[in-house]
Amino acid sequence: MDGLYNAIYKNFIRDDRYMYILNGLKITIIIALAAAVLGMVIGVVMALGKTSKNKIFKALASTYVELIRGTPTVVQLLIIYYIIFGSTAVPKLMVAIVAFGINSGGYVAEIVRAGIQAVDKGQMEAARSLGMPYGMAMRHIIMAQAFRNILPALTNEFITLLKETSVSGFIALDDLTKGADIIRSMTFDPYTPLLTAAAIYLVLTNLISFIFGKIERRMRISEQ
Amino acid sequence: MSNEDQVMIETVELCKNFGELEVLKGITTKVNRGEVISIIGPSGSGKSTFLRCINLLEEPTSGEVYIEGISVMEHKKDINKLRQKVGMVFQQFNLFPHLKVIDNVALAPIKVKKLDKEAVYARARQLLARVGLSDKAEAYPAQLSGGQKQRVAIARALAMDPDVMLFDEPTSALDPEMVGEVLDVMKQLAKDGMTMLVVSHEMGFAREVSDRVLFMDAGIIAEEGTPAQIFSNPQNERTRAFLGKVL
Numbered sequence: 473m474d475g476l477y478n479a480i481y482k483n484f485i486r487d488d489r490y491m492y493i494l495n496g497l498k499i500t501i502i503i504a505l506a507a508a509v510l511g512m513v514i515g516v517v518m519a520l521g522k523t524s525k526n527k528i529f530k531a532l533a534s535t536y537v538e539l540i541r542g543t544p545t546v547v548q549l550l551i552i553y554y555i556i557f558g559s560t561a562v563p564k565l566m567v568a569i570v571a572f573g574i575n576s577g578g579y580v581a582e583i584v585r586a587g588i589q590a591v592d593k594g595q596m597e598a599a600r601s602l603g604m605p606y607g608m609a610m611r612h613i614i615m616a617q618a619f620r621n622i623l624p625a626l627t628n629e630f631i632t633l634l635k636e637t638s639v640s641g642f643i644a645l646d647d648l649t650k651g652a653d654i655i656r657s658m659t660f661d662p663y664t665p666l667l668t669a670a671a672i673y674l675v676l677t678n679l680i681s682f683i684f685g686k687i688e689r690r691m692r693i694s695e696q
Numbered sequence: 697m698s699n700e701d702q703v704m705i706e707t708v709e710l711c712k713n714f715g716e717l718e719v720l721k722g723i724t725t726k727v728n729r730g731e732v733i734s735i736i737g738p739s740g741s742g743k744s745t746f747l748r749c750i751n752l753l754e755e756p757t758s759g760e761v762y763i764e765g766i767s768v769m770e771h772k773k774d775i776n777k778l779r780q781k782v783g784m785v786f787q788q789f790n791l792f793p794h795l796k797v798i799d800n801v802a803l804a805p806i807k808v809k810k811l812d813k814e815a816v817y818a819r820a821r822q823l824l825a826r827v828g829l830s831d832k833a834e835a836y837p838a839q840l841s842g843g844q845k846q847r848v849a850i851a852r853a854l855a856m857d858p859d860v861m862l863f864d865e866p867t868s869a870l871d872p873e874m875v876g877e878v879l880d881v882m883k884q885l886a887k888d889g890m891t892m893l894v895v896s897h898e899m900g901f902a903r904e905v906s907d908r909v910l911f912m913d914a915g916i917i918a919e920e921g922t923p924a925q926i927f928s929n930p931q932n933e934r935t936r937a938f939l940g941k942v943l
Contacts, residue, residue: 592788594788594790595790595792597753597786597790598784598786598790598791598792598849599792599804600753600776600779601751601753601779601782601783601784601786601853602779602780602783602804602808602852602853602856603776603777603779603780603804603808603809603856604776604804604807604808605776608807608808612803612807613792616794617792617793617794620794
């Protein structure tokens with residue numbers, strides 16, 4: 473019992489070290505949430521590109537997806553930090569949001585594309601035959617149906633995104649992982665801070681599953 | 697020009713190729729206001745493709761389509777306006793599964809025509825009553841039988857107040873006991889003066905309801921005439937062979 477108390481005292485209470493965890497958690501959540509929104513926007517646009525008849529739009533979207541999927545997240549983060557924003561004064565937090573958003577967008581694009589293509593082609597024809605323009609039909613008929621079908625895959629992507637933000641330390645952002653690691657380097661106790669960080673990630677990812685599970689169930693009920 | 701003679705749809709030498717395959721090889725015909733036209737013929741003769749070329753769901757390879765005198769090929773930018781004049785009913789119904797029946801009917805008038813919501817819903821209820829489905833307004837398509845789905849699809853098309861209705865094998869995907877309820881709705885529509893083009897294997901409907909029957913074979917109109925001419929006294933060898941098989 474004494475050992476546990478000592479470990480907690482040493483790692484979290486002394487010098488207010490818990491603040492590394494708390495501040496880190498805040499940064500992790502901000503990056504993950506903002507990048508998820510940005511990733512969704514980019515993903516939907518790229519999915520529309522990949523399913524578009526416009527050859528240039530299609531080629532751009534395909535290239536984007538291949539670039540993102542084909543290179544490691546850490547390398548993308550470093551390139552965006554050191555090369556693209558290298559000579560600017562953009563805050564690191566913003567850089568991380570942009571980097572993870574761009575990264576997530578590539579994966580979301582493929583998920584949304586699959587969702588769009590899974591909707592029966594008669595749906596678009598019926599909508600167009602009623603006089604709906606392509607964009608309107610896409611939004612009210614195709615996307616509305618695709619979204620339900622892809623929720624499980626999107627849940628997966630959001631969970632992955634949250635975990636991927638743990639490499640933010642590469643650009644000296646003190647996220648949850650980095651915060652835990654700072655405590656480790658101060659106390660030379662790897663167990664307590666790292667297992668705590670792992671537990672927090674686990675709670676967060678389960679929370680995402682829970683929330684999306686609820687949304688999914690509610691959508692299914694409305695169809696019965 | 698009197699209403700009776702107003703040409704609603706006209707096609708001139710309409711051709712459609714899918715790659716090497718020539719599906720339509722020059723279809724020229726006119727559809728007057730209030731006419732009910734049945735298009736019959738063997739599978740693969742181009743009946744559905746012809747119908748789908750009229751509202752540009754398939755783009756014709758050459759030839760002309762006129763909707764109320766306006767060239768569709770020259771006004772592709774206005775295709776959404778032109779399609780509002782031409783309702784379509786599909787073999788597979790293509791109801792929107794994520795929307796309630798009433799919203800299936802009301803969506804396009806609200807979004808496309810930007811009409812007042814309350815007025816649209818009132819009209820949607822009227823249309824559902826007309827196809828005998830008032831009690832299904834709040835249901836989802838998955839809860840309906842095939843015949844009910846097709847009747848909703850007809851109401852959905854009518855909600856846009858089209859001048860012409862295209863029916864692409866509207867009863868082919870139905871269980872036999874449900875064909876009657878859909879045909880009854882179509883007969884009523886014909887009686888009310890709607891201009892209709894119907895691709896169908898329902899020879900009874902073609903004979904009873906239509907003003908004119910087009911027999912298509914291998915991408916052309918092989919023979920056309922009144923139901924009496926086509927069914928009782930077909931001139932073309934291929935018409936006779938076809939009718940011999942289906943009647």
